[in-house]
Amino acid sequence: MALYADLHRHLGGSVVPRILWRYFQRHSPDLAQRFPQYREFEEFYTRERNTLDEYLELHTLVESVQTEQTLPYFIYRLIRGAYIFENLAYLELRYTPYLRTSEKFSQFERIEQMQTIVEIVGKASQVKEYPIVTSQILCMHSRLPYEVNKAIVDLAADMRDYVCAIDVAGGDAHYAQRLDEFVGxxxxxxxxxxxxxxxxxxxTDGCYPELLPYLMRIGHGIQIPLLYPELLKEIARCNQCLEICPTTYLKTGTLDSLYELKVVFDRCFEAGVDIAICTDNAGLHNVRLPFEYENLLTQDVIDFKQLQACQDAAFRHAFAWPYGQRPATLLMGLLQETYSQDEEDSLLAL
Structure with a gap:
């Protein structure tokens, strides 16, 4: 039975290299010619970058092929992999719907088309043979105009059957000049x-305390325990959860080693701040959620008790998880009921 929850996964970075490369070979001659061999493409797609901005440029490669027509193709394979290989029971997919609309349209037409994109993602995520609870987080974007970002917020409010939250993305260094706008x-x-x-x-370029009071969860947030541990007490009081995505910090050049996260986990646990371990861009990293867990354990960043606490926190802070308990607890209850019934049947047989 699926046991885990991933609260921070981008639709653009969720496509594993093999599936994306095969799509290019079949449907995108220009990109197929650029990457004729899979190994060459995988090396390019998953290698470490020097900065977060350089890393985020890879999203444009995927966004260009995630259209109305192709989104069901990519999402089916995403859900299948998440269920079979990652044991996910719950998944929140985040993305900027405007960036999946047609560039041939006017801004007004693209804003109108966003509703269709959200519906397509929502319906494609409901795969009967892979029963994962899914929901969407719609991302405002630091490089989109105010009118588009406000339309994204309005769309999230209008489509709550599919959407559980909003986010802001696009590189945290780019919020500064529009900080009042995003606060509003x-x-x-x-x-x-x-x-x-x-x-x-x-x-270190994305530290904006002005935005903290408006967030129920914090996407990443690792610089708080690293550089501003005095903020942890208030974060714990507000029951804000950090969405920690370990491999990301190596891929973006933010950290040199995973072991640097030990301070993050230790200080958060000491302060009573919840952490959910997430993948961020499982395809770009070619690392699935159980491997994130394993890497943290084998490199002595966390222990098994802390891992279980993070797994519990993920379900507790999930915006659209419909049950009061995580799946492992529910499964234990079912097994106990089965054992009790077996014992009763045995007594009746005597």
Missing amino acids: LYEYARSLGLNTTGHLYET
Whole structure:
């Protein structure tokens, strides 16, 4: 039975290299010619970058082929892999719907088309043979105009059957010049009763305390325990959860080794701040959630008790998980009922 929850996975970075390369070979002659051999493509797609901005440029490669027509193709394979290879019971997919609309359209037409994109992603995520609870987080973007970002918030409010929260993405260094604008958008989102998370305190350039009061979860947030541990007490009081994505920090050049995260986990546990371990961009990293767990354990960043606490926290802070308990607890209850029934049947047979 699936046991895990991933609260931070980008639709653009979720496509594993092999599936993306095969799509290029079959449907995109230009990209197929650029990467004729799979090994060459995998090396390019998954290698470490020097900065977060350089890393985020890879999203444009995938966004260009995630259209109305192709999204079901990619999402089916995403859900299948998440269920079979990662044991996921719950998955929140985040993306900017505007970036999946047609560039041939006007801004107004692209805003109108966003509703169709959300519907396609929502319906394609419901795969009967792979029963995962899924929901969407719609991302505002640091490089999109205010009108588009506000439309994304409004869309999230209008489509709650598919959408569980909003986010802001696009590189945290780019928020600074528009900080008041994003504060206003988050304030507006909270007034609509929307759940909120946001890419914040991921890098040393993305530390904006002005946004913290509007977030229910913090996307990454590793610079808080590393550089601003005095904030942890308030984060614990507000029951804000950090979405830690270990491999990302190596791929973006933010950290030199996973072991640097030990300080993050230790300080958060000491302060009573919850952490959910996530994948961020499982395809770009070619690393699935159980391997994130294993890497943290084998490199002595966390122990098994801390891992279980993080897994519990992921379900506790999941915006759209419909049950009061995580799947392992539910399964134990079912097994206990089965054992009790077997014992009763045995007594009746005597």
